Each structure stands twice: as structure tokens, then as C-alpha cells.
Amino acid sequence: MVRQIINPYKEAVDIVKEMGGEALRLCYQCGLCTGACPWNVLKSFPVRKLMHEAQLGLLDFEAEDMWACVTCGNCVQQCPRGVEIIDVMRAMRRTIVALGVGPVPDSLRVTMKNLAGTGNPWGEPTEKRADWAQGLNVKPFSNGAQMLYFPCCTTAYDASVSRIGKATATVLQKVGASFGILGSKEACCGESARKAGDEELFQRLVQENTAAFAESGASTMVVSSPHCYYTFMNEYPIAQNGLQVLHSTQYLAGLLREGKLKFSKEVKKRVAYHDPCYLGRHSGVYDEPREVLSSIPGVELIELPNNRENSICCGGGGGNVWMETKPGERLAEVRAEQALDVGADVLALACPYCMLMFEGCLTQDVLDRLELRDITELVAEAM
Amino acid sequence: MEEPKIGVFICHCGTNIAGTVDIDEVREFAAGLPGVVSARDYKFTCSEPGQLQIKEDVKNLGLNRVVVAACSPRMHEITFRKAVAEVGLNPYLLQIANIREQDSWVHKNGSTEKAKALIRAAVQRANLLESLERREVPVTPSVLVVGGGIAGIQAALNIANANHKVYLVEREPSIGGRMIQLDKTFPTLDCSSCILTPKMAAVGSHPNIELMTYSEVEDVSGYIGNFKVKVRKKPRYVDSELCTGCGICIEKCPWKTDSEFDMGLGKRKAVYTPFPQAVPNVPVIDPDVCVYFEKGTCRACEKFCPPGAIAWDQKEETVELEVGAIIVATGYDLLDPSPLTQYGYKRLDNVITSLEFERMCSATGPTGGELVLKDGSAPQSVAIIHCVGSRDKNYCEYCSRVCCMYALKYSHLIGEKTDADVYQLYIDMRCYGKGFEEFYKRLSDEGVNFVRGKVAQVTDQVAGEEEQGKLVVVTEDTLLGRMLRIPVDMVILCPAMVARADADEVARRFLINRGADGFFLERHPKLEPVATASDGVFVVGCAQGPKDIPDTVAQASAGAAEALSLIDRGTVEIEAATAVVDEEMCSGCKICLALCPYNAITFDEEKKLANVNDILCKGCGVCVAACPSAAITGRHFTDKQIFAEIDGLLADVKPPLVAV
Ligand SMILES: Cc1cc2nc3c(=O)[nH]c(=O)nc-3n(C[C@H](O)[C@H](O)[C@H](O)COP(=O)(O)OP(=O)(O)OC[C@H]3O[C@@H](n4cnc5c(N)ncnc54)[C@H](O)[C@@H]3O)c2cc1C
Ligand code: SF4
Ligand code: SF4
Secondary structure (H helix, E strand, C coil): CCCCCCCCCHHHHHHHHHHHHHHHHHCCCCCHHHHHCHHHHCCCCCHHHHHHHHHHCCCCCCCHHHHCCCCCCHHHHHCCCCCCHHHHHHHHHHHHHHHCCCCCCHHHHHHHHHHHHHCCCCCCCHHHHHHHHCCCCCCECCCCCCEEEECCHHHHHCCCCHHHHHHHHHHHHHCCCCEEECHHHCCCCCHHHHHCCCHHHHHHHHHHHHHHHHHHCCCEEEECCHHHHHHHHHHCCCHHHCCEEEEHHHHHHHHHHCCCCCCCCCCCEEEEECCCCCCCCCCCCCHHHHHHHHHCCCEEEECCCCCHHHCCCCCCCCCHHHCCCCCCCCHHHHHHHHHHHCCCCEEEECCHHHHHHHHHHCCHHHHHHCEEEEHHHHHHHHC | CCCCCEEEEEECCCCCCCCCCCHHHHHHHHHCCCCEEEEEEECCCCCHHHHHHHHHHHHHHCCCEEEEEECCHHHHHHHHHHHHHHCCCCHHHEEEEECHHHHHCCCCCCHHHHHHHHHHHHHHHHHHCCCCCCEEEECCCEEEEECCCHHHHHHHHHHHHCCCEEEEECCCCCCCCCHHHCCEECCCCEEHHHHHHHHHHHHHHCCCEEEECCEEEEEEEEECCEEEEEEEECCCCECCCCCCCCCHHHHHCCCEEECCCCCCCCEEECEECCCCCCCCCCCEECCCCCHHHHHCCCCHHHHHCCCCCECCCCCCEEEEEEECEEEECCCEEECCCCCCHHHCCCCCCCEEEHHHHHHHHCCCCCCCCCCCCCCCCCCCEEEEEEEECCCCCCCCCCCCCCHHHHHHHHHHHHHHHCCCEEEEEECCCCCCCCCHHHHHHHHHHCCCEEEECCCCEEECCCCCHHHCCCEEEEEEECCCCEEEEEEECEEEEEECEEECCCHHHHHHHHCCCECCCCCECCCECCCECCECCCCCEEECHHHCCCCCHHHHHHHHHHHHHHHHHHHHHCEEEECCCCEEECCCCCCCCCHHHHHCCCCCEEEECCCCEEEECCCCCCCCCHHHHHCCCCCEEECCCCHHHHHHHHHHHHCCCCCCCCCC
């Protein structure tokens, strides 16, 4: 079929070109992005071709490819022409959502609707947002507290991930930190809404949360999710409001350096650390998690073949955490295999989405051999 | 001062200026300015008839100031100065208004108004211009060439053959540069040694060339036509006068280290010449490897040297030279590909760089010209990865220009030596030179696999039986739109050509600039490709940017011609627009002394006064601005002239808000 350079969705294409900006025009079609993309191990995902289609305005908005990018940033980091590939992917989705030029995957549509209605991806009642902390004696944030803890929706609502919140609260209590939570006053940071193309919803969540943070008067915030961390640091007007944001591993590393993190037990395990995309590549935090892990008595820290800048996505970024992942297309499995290959007993994580993805993707057989633990859990266990 | 009679000449520059500036309006405006007696326009004022227009008016109307409103003075100030001088006007009575680069090229709206303001500024300044006399000083009729690669060799021979003295300073023990490391050369495949060694020998024996190898330039002072240069000669510990080049010392020396010349693939002795055809054929003793320097023992070389040329007591020497011109030909380095971890260099066996491959192919190289893997066997398949660090904003943004062609050359060489399949992994094939496309066609015919894509990874993590024991090159074939895994035995990386590691130091020493790419910057990319910001200093070959041998040689000859035209004239004119100290006003504070970038200011301790040497002064004006007593005047840029210009420029502008 001969395809003409005339697109029925001119307006849509223009939006993509504009958002991709000057950098998109610079793409010289070398194909490094396709090769750098973690998907190419499992399936065909023609990143370079999408860039060229975007340049020429020949995008097929109905294709599944519109939704595959996990926004891991591996391609952007290496692109020789500095193309902001993730921005282009985001622009394509945004166009689809805003102008209806193509289908949005069902599961994602439901998630966005829930987010819009209740401020969390499951549509759970707002009042239950603090339920994870029941029985832990965690206080609502008050002006006297030094620190606000922001757990992430997944930590707050997902039964199997809430252990991250619990472990974090326990550690904070044990080191005697004065902290509190906002509970029903906070909402999702909106990162995945934005990556899924729902810009309007994202902007609304930014406003709601910014107002809530301002009202609380908090000056320091510790977060469990690298996605929240990245978004607050880069896409919220947080700095203007004088709020310092720390990922839990940064906070723990700080305590460690000040000599305030003390351990009393050994955790005799071979631990491999999986760098989350939004903590590593997107935020440049590589050392703190390793510092904390290697300080735990008994822990033998080993590196995965793809580590630090070269880490592989769990498959959950870019809204994929809310979408179906077909068997055989699970990056988490690739990652778990790497961990088992290097002889790890534990795969240490630092991101609620990663936890959710690994829990959901790995078979029981693998889970029996490879424990999934958040770094805060390992710290709590050793204290 | 006589009554100013100013002529204004407005250039259309084709449509470059006339396309956006209303020439008629500007001309009428100029005609009405105080002091202007005539205003004319012409299509190309720089052309012969355009210049004639100026000359006629000077003669017929008795103009005593000329304003040309055209392109940048960097382009044609000299042209117009010459024109007015021919009809008896002092060249410093010419003023340029740049209405092209600073106006028509950069503004869509308002360029007519801006042209008027620029011309008014120029006219007001022209009113105050004064005649200045240039001085001529004699030139030292010899040339310093720094770097003995093909560029330096070519330049040195050209100048020496014109019967002028050349000092050729080379850092390594032998001349030859990168070219002598190469095996065969594209596009004709002549053997590098065969075409280069005769030239090297000619340099070594030329009566007009003083070859100083194992030496470096330490200091440069002086100015165009009269440079003073200090050269540091490292001790060879072998007396060049006595040494016959028999090589017995090398044979007898028991101590070895990695050979730099063979890119670490082979060994050399503690006493060595980098390669057998070295010029001069006099070995050096490497004190870091020779045990005599550490323990005082061994001395095997000394025992066996027939003429007794080993000279342990040689010391470093500094030689002073006087030259009229300098040619910098220091060449290039290759980017170290180890930080590009995806390619596995230094981590995976049989991933090598192009220069290592050249050495391997060379009959005098570490494998005697055989292409072998680490285990000694011949490769069955080879991948050549182009653009390693070139054309990549994370490393070197520019194209290294020779890799496409030498990569093709490698296909041929591999085919000559083995039966291996060859894969060329390229982004774009750039075969632009004379005979290059033909070479590309020839190699296509020889049966090369071309895969268009930037390689994502070279890995030893195999994914199947057929990949067992291989290196796997992972890439998208962008023409197929498919990911490929190509199992090969050997991977050759084509790393970017980069500026020499010490380029910064060299630039400072010779007062030349570096471009954003790190290479030395030419004065004008098209019209002054070998001149630099420093008068009398030229740059040729890969020191100026990546290029192949034909371009290097052409540039080297150009540099030689420039140097010759300078020293052959016998004298140079010295810029008259220099700084001058008013003795009445100088307080002797010495602030200017430290600031002058050209060390042109001296201090008279007796009179307690600063003094500008107007041969060294380049008229940059730093001292003029810095002098707290306002005792220094910049000739041709006096305060009065500059303020008149500013007033002219801003005459229409409402007084700005006063900053507090
Ligand atoms: C792998 C490879 C293959 C190539 N194959 C071909 C080919 O087949 N055909 C072709 O046309 N081109 C080829 N080229 C390009 C070719 O190498 C260059 O065009 C040529 O060598 C440039 O010569 P040069 O004299 O400018 O620089 P160089 O060869 O780098 O010479 C510079 C000299 O200056 C000396 N020097 C450096 N700094 C100082 C200092 N501070 N003081 C004193 N001396 C100094 C160095 O020791 C050296 O001797 C190839 C390049 C590469 C990398
Ligand atoms: S890596 Fe960059 S330049 Fe290369 S194809 Fe992808 S977007 Fe284009
Ligand atoms: S961001 Fe990651 S998932 Fe998306 S295209 Fe780039 S490499 Fe692939």
C-alpha cells in the first residue's frame, strides 16, 4: 500500500510534532533507540520507526505500539541526537486521549477514570487511604512534625505492596523520627496519568496535592515511590514552596552517614538490587540504595548484569503497570532470571510499581526461589 | 583638522542587503548627514566597478573620509582600505558600517531603520578619524613546523625546497605520525610506508631542514615575522653523531614493554626505535623501562654498541630558535572507546580499534600482517562498527570523515587475508571524495554486508547454538525495520578522531583558538582555512579537524604557501591601531602590565612609566579600558571616536530608564 503524506488527523499530528519539539526533528534514524529499548528482547517495538512516522506525520494512532513504551529512558540516555523520545511517546498518547483519534486500552481507561474520581487508580474510597497504617500508631501530619511521609497510592491501597509503607513507618519510628501522614488529604502524584496521556487529569492532581502540601506546612517529605519522587522534583512547583523531597533510600543513607541508623540483627542473604528507572536513570540516584543495602549486617550485595544506568525496566512504567502484560512479554521475568543467574536469594526493590509488577508477573516457582523485598523491609528486619 | 568631506557607499550585496533594506531610503538619509558630500549605492561595492566608484569620488569630489555600508569589516575592510589607499587616502580614514551580518541577515523587520542608525554611527565616527602610519619590520626568513606527521612533513619539504630554513619539531623519537602506523590507504590502496618513507627520508637528509625529534616547543614569544621559540630536547641517551643505526643495542637489550606504536599489541625494548624505518634512525633509551636508571646495572647496550654511542650522561637541552612563521601540525588522537561500555572494548576479547587493526594488518606489525584472534586462529566473520563516538551528542558531535572510507578499506584487507564474512554497521555511508564513490562501488562488488543501524550492544551473552563462542552484535537494521543479532568472531570499532590530549596547552602556547569540537580553529572556514587568530601562525592537517591524507597534504601545502609568502616578502607591516601611553598622565600604577595578553607593556623603572611596545601590541584595548588614570589611548579607537559612534547609533532612541 502506498501511503501518502497527508494525514486525516493533521491536528493530532501537529500536536505530536510540537510536543516532540526541535529534538524530534533532529532524529537521524540510526535505530539505536530500538536496540536500546528493553522490549526488543521480548517483542518487536519499532521505536525509531515511530520517530520517523512522527516526523512525517504518518502515525497510526490505532496501533498497539502507541502504548508499549514503559518510559524507562534507556533510549533517551543514549540517543546520539538528544531526541526526547519519551516526550514524543507521551505526546502521541496525549493526542489520542484528548482528541479520541485512537483507542485507549480498556484497563488504562478505567484506571484514569478511577484516578479522576477518587485520586487513586483503583477507585477505592478516599477515607481508606490511611488504612495501611492501622495499628502502627502513625499520626496524621501536624505542624509540629518534622517530616511528611507520602506513601504512594500503591503502597496505601494494594494489599501486597502496603508492606513497604509498614516497613518505612517502622524504621522511622525506630530511629525516633517525628513524622506524620496526610491520609485522605493527599491524592496520586499523577505521574502515570501524565505518561498515559491524560494531561488534564495530571494538572488537576498537581493542583490538589500542591494545595494540600502547602496547607500542611511541611518542609520535608519522604516518599516511597521513585515515580512520586521524580514527579515532585521535576513537574511540581515544589521547590518554590520550599519543600524538600527525599526518596526513602536517600533519607536512610542520610541517617546512615550521621550514624543514626543502627542494626541489631543479621540478614544473611545474597541480595541483588534492581535500579528502578525513575530513581536511577531519571533521577540519577544510584549510590544511596547500595550504600544502605551494603550497610545491613549479613547482606552480600551483588550486581545484576544490567545495573545502574543500564538497568532494565520492570515493565510497569509509562502506565503499563495498569495495563495487561501478556505472558511472554514480561520484562519482570527477564529481570528475575538475571537475579537468579547471579545467585541472588533476594531481589531488593525501591519502588512500589516494581513490587506490584514483580509480584504480578513472576510465577510461584520463581517467587519460591527469589524473595522480593523493598529496601526498607530489609532495613526494618535488621534493626 | 581639515573640514571632513565624507562619501557614503551603500552595497546591495545582491539581495543579501537590498532584499530587506530599502536602499533608496537609506541613501537619501545618508546624503543628509552632516559632513556627507555624496551618497551612492551599488549592487556589489566590493567588485571592481564598485571599488572604482569609490576611487573616482575620492579623486573627483575630493573626499577625505569614506564610509562603506556593506558586510562585516572582517570580510572586506582590507579590500576597501586598499582601494582608498590607491587614490592616496590614508587607509585609516575608511569606516565600515556592517549592515549585513548585523542587520539584514538578522532582522526581519526594522532593518532599514537599523541600517540608517549604523550608517549615522559610522559617519559620526568617520568625522573624527585620523590618519595612522603603518610600520614595516624585517622578517626572519625561517619557519618552525610543529608535528612530524604527513602534514608537517609535507609543509616542511615545500618550504625547504623553496630554499628556506625549516625547523621541524616532533615529540616522538621518529617522524611519520599516524600515517606511518597505517597499512594500506584508501581509496587507491597504496601501502602507506611505500609512499611515506621516501618523504621521511627526504626530510631527514634535507640540507634546509633541521629535524628535532623527541623534542617539544616550550615557549613562544615575539610576533609575526619575528618569533622566538624555545625547544626542549629530551635526552635520547644515544649520541646521534656517533650512532650508525645498526640496531645492535636493540637486539641486545633484555627489557621489554608494550609498544606505543603497535597500540600495545606488540612489545618494544627499553632502547628502541618505534619502527624499523624510523627517521632519524637513532634509538632512544626509555628511562622508565631501562633498569640502568633504576638499579645502575645491565648496560648491555653499551657493551655491544660498536661506535660507543650510548651516552648515559645526556641531559635535557633547551634550544632557542628565531623564525618568521609557525606551522602547527600536531594531528589527532583516537577517542578511547572503553567508556562506551556497550561495545565491550577492553572487556571482551577480539573487540579492537581501527588503529589496532591497522597495526595487525601491517607487515611490520605485531602479527607480521596476519589477521588473528586472541587464540591465534583466523576470524570467520568480522563486524566493523562505524561512528563510535562520532556524530553523537554524548561524545563528539561532528563526523570524523575518514571512518566510512577506511571501514570499506578493511573489508578489502580482510578479504585479502581471510575468508571471513564482513558486516559494515553504518548510519550513513559518506564517500564524498575523489575516487571514493568508485571505491564504495568496488567494495560492494567484492561482497560486503551492509547493515544500516547504530549498534546497541556487543555482547558475549549468547542466545542460541549458532552464537556459541561468538561476539554478538545487536542492532536494528533500520532498512528492514528489524532487530538483528549478528554473531561474529571479531569486532572492529571506528572511534572518533579527537583533538590531541594536550591541545589546550598547545593552543595557549601559540595563542591560537580551539573550536567547540576541540580542534584548532582556522580564521575563516572558507577563505582563510589555515590562518589562525595569531598572525603568522598557521594550522594544517588533522590538528584543525578530522580529514584524510589527500586533504591533509593539500592543507599542509597551503600552510607552506602562506608561510612562504610571509617570509619571502622580507618585511611585514605592523598594525598601527595600537595603544599609546600619555607620559604626562601615567601614574605608574602598573595595572596594565599584568592585564596585557600579549606582554606588550613594559615598565620604565627610572621614569616610573608604562610603555607599550607597538610591535607586540595587537590593539585589543584591555589596557585602555583598565587604566585608572585614563592615560592610555587606543589609536583608531579613541574615546571620542567611540562615543561619537554610540551617539550616532542611539540618536533616535529615547533615553533609557535609568538603572539604579
Ligand atoms: C584508523 C585510521 C585509518 C586511516 N586510514 C586512512 C587511509 O586509508 N587514507 C587516508 O587518506 N587517510 C586515512 N586516515 C587519516 C590519516 O591518518 C590522517 O589524515 C593523517 O594521518 C593526518 O596527518 P597529520 O599529520 O595531520 O596528523 P598525525 O598523523 O597525527 O601527525 C601529527 C604528528 O605531530 C606530533 N605531535 C603531536 N603533538 C605534538 C606536540 N605538542 N609537539 C610536537 N609534536 C607533536 C605527533 O607525534 C605526530 O607525529 C586514517 C585514520 C585512521 C584513524
Ligand atoms: S536513537 Fe535518536 S536519532 Fe537514533 S533513531 Fe532513535 S530517536 Fe532517532
Ligand atoms: S523509554 Fe524505554 S520503553 Fe520507551 S521506547 Fe525508550 S527504551 Fe523503549
